[in-house]
Amino acid sequence: MTKVRIPPVLRTQVNGQKEVEASGATVGEIFNDLVARYPQMGEQLLSSDGGLHRFVNVYLNGQDVRYLQLLDTPVAERDALIILPAMAGGATAAGATAGGR
Amino acid sequence: MRPSPVREITPAQAQELIDKGAALLDTREPHEWRAGHLSGATLLPPAELGARVEDVVSDKTRPVVIYCAAGARSLRAAFQLAGMGYQDVYSVAGGIGRWKAEERPWELPKDTPAIATNPRYARHLVMPEVGPEGQAKLNLAKVLFIGAGGLGSPALLYLAAAGIGTIGIVDFDVVDLSNLQRQVVHTEARIGMKKTESAAMTIKALNPEVKVVQHLEMLTDDNVDRLIADYDLVIDGTDTFETRYTLNDAAVRAAIPVVHASVFRFEGQLTVFVPFEGPCYRCLYPTPPPPELAPGCSVAGVLGVVPGVMGLLQATEAIKLILNLGDPLMGRLLIWDALDGTFSEVKLRRDPMCPACGVDAIARQAEAADAAFATAS
Numbered sequence: 001m002t003k004v005r006i007p008p009v010l011r012t013q014v015n016g017q018k019e020v021e022a023s024g025a026t027v028g029e030i031f032n033d034l035v036a037r038y039p040q041m042g043e044q045l046l047s048s049d050g051g052l053h054r055f056v057n058v059y060l061n062g063q064d065v066r067y068l069q070l071l072d073t074p075v076a077e078r079d080a081l082i083i084l085p086a087m088a089g090g091a092t093a094a095g096a097t098a099g100g101r
Numbered sequence: 102m103r104p105s106p107v108r109e110i111t112p113a114q115a116q117e118l119i120d121k122g123a124a125l126l127d128t129r130e131p132h133e134w135r136a137g138h139l140s141g142a143t144l145l146p147p148a149e150l151g152a153r154v155e156d157v158v159s160d161k162t163r164p165v166v167i168y169c170a171a172g173a174r175s176l177r178a179a180f181q182l183a184g185m186g187y188q189d190v191y192s193v194a195g196g197i198g199r200w201k202a203e204e205r206p207w208e209l210p211k212d213t214p215a216i217a218t219n220p221r222y223a224r225h226l227v228m229p230e231v232g233p234e235g236q237a238k239l240n241l242a243k244v245l246f247i248g249a250g251g252l253g254s255p256a257l258l259y260l261a262a263a264g265i266g267t268i269g270i271v272d273f274d275v276v277d278l279s280n281l282q283r284q285v286v287h288t289e290a291r292i293g294m295k296k297t298e299s300a301a302m303t304i305k306a307l308n309p310e311v312k313v314v315q316h317l318e319m320l321t322d323d324n325v326d327r328l329i330a331d332y333d334l335v336i337d338g339t340d341t342f343e344t345r346y347t348l349n350d351a352a353v354r355a356a357i358p359v360v361h362a363s364v365f366r367f368e369g370q371l372t373v374f375v376p377f378e379g380p381c382y383r384c385l386y387p388t389p390p391p392p393e394l395a396p397g398c399s400v401a402g403v404l405g406v407v408p409g410v411m412g413l414l415q416a417t418e419a420i421k422l423i424l425n426l427g428d429p430l431m432g433r434l435l436i437w438d439a440l441d442g443t444f445s446e447v448k449l450r451r452d453p454m455c456p457a458c459g460v461d462a463i464a465r466q467a468e469a470a471d472a473a474f475a476t477a478s
Contacts, residue, residue, distance in 0.1 A: 008365045008366050008367070008368050008401075009365060009401075018438075018441075053390070054386070054387055054388060055386050055388060055389060055390040057385060057386070059447040059448075062445075062446060062447045062448055063447075063448055064447070064448065064449070064450060067450055082436075082445075082447060084370075084434075084436075084447070085390065086342070086385070086386035086389060086390055087363055087365060
């Protein structure tokens with residue numbers, strides 16, 4: 001099992017967990033396992049053609065998988081995966097103000 | 102017929118004339134002068150040129166080399182001098198911008214003794230990494246804050262305390278009671294006041310030496326280039342995708358570094374975007390998520406100290422950039438988890454295909470600069 005860190009903005013999709021364990025030999029397989037258990041994660045991570053959304057970055061041991069082998073990047077048991085979607089990151093109503101945070 | 106007394110010359114030709122004893126004039130504004138000038142130059146802003154030049158160069162047969170930022174103002178000034186009877190006037194094509202690009206020597210205005218002995222900065226002055234020279238750099242620096250909110254509050258306080266010379270604030274909002282849980286630059290008595298004004302009051306109370314420029318407007322594609330143009334770096338405290346991309350693209354166009362942070366509940370993220378040296382925001386995320394997939398954060402909240410910590414880390418990175426100290430958080434994204442008490446880091450790369458700072462974008466920018474240069478000359 002590989003530990004996958006779930007960003008705060010997606011935790012509601014995994015019952016509030018900060019980290020979930022998933023199995024698979026590649027990033028893609030781990031995501032498939034994740035989506036099988038938490039179906040709502042599917043549309044957040046993957047586009048309709050099965051590729052990684054361009055507004056979601058995934059880091060394997062701190063390295064962007066786009067510069068490795070994307071979803072085909074091999075993953076070992078002790079590796080750490082971090083999912084980081086683009087986030088506006090405001091604490092006020094999103095879009096209401098610029099700088100009002 | 103006598104040839105025109107006005108000629109445009111290259112920085113190399115200018116250097117040769119200066120070495121032979123030509124008078125050297127800088128016809129820019131004082132704030133531009135403070136960011137660096139040629140050694141031995143006299144500052145004569147366009148509005149003062151006619152009235153003061155005869156005091157500076159009394160012999161009208163002596164060759165005069167004049168420059169500005171890019172060569173347009175100095176060419177106008179050269180014709181003005183010729184009209185006054187100066188016989189040999191040279192305008193530096195491309196101005197100090199081209200001079201610096203050719204890596205020719207220039208200098209900052211002489212350190213005023215007041216800085217070196219100012220007791221306010223005693224704890225900075227004793228550190229060799231800062232010292233009078235570093236403190237002078239801080240005093241000359243111009244930092245723009247996008248937002249005087251949760252991230253901006255602590256950063257504004259500490260950058261004002263550090264003696265940043267000019268602090269600009271872009272915000273059109275007013276202080277609300279719900280802001281005060283984290284926006285410590287404001288006070289309860291100032292509810293309803295413009296945030297820029299409230300922040301300016303706090304800054305002035307802490308350090309009256311700081312010049313505060315209030316920009317009471319919302320950052321948009323139409324005003325962003327004008328807003329950031331006069332600043333050395335930008336502290337990004339925006340909270341919408343739209344403003345993040347607007348700011349990023351303009352900062353890349355103007356090659357101004359952006360210290361970026363975002364917060365969400367108990368976590369914060371931080372990185373420094375230095376155009377063309379490291380990645381920009383679009384290298385990370387070329388496009389924003391569609392609205393239906395953008396996680397809503399209006400009801401998520403944030404622990405008040407989280408923007409406090411991230412804002413201070415932004416201030417720290419800003420000071421490092423200004424003083425050229427340490428390793429800037431460039432090409433690295435720092436993630437702070439307040440509940441775990443951990444900092445982690447991921448590596449960010451510059452994307453050669455980036456629509457803002459990639460190879461194609463640079464080629465487009467170079468063409469535009471060439472065209473502008475051709476028009477100006």
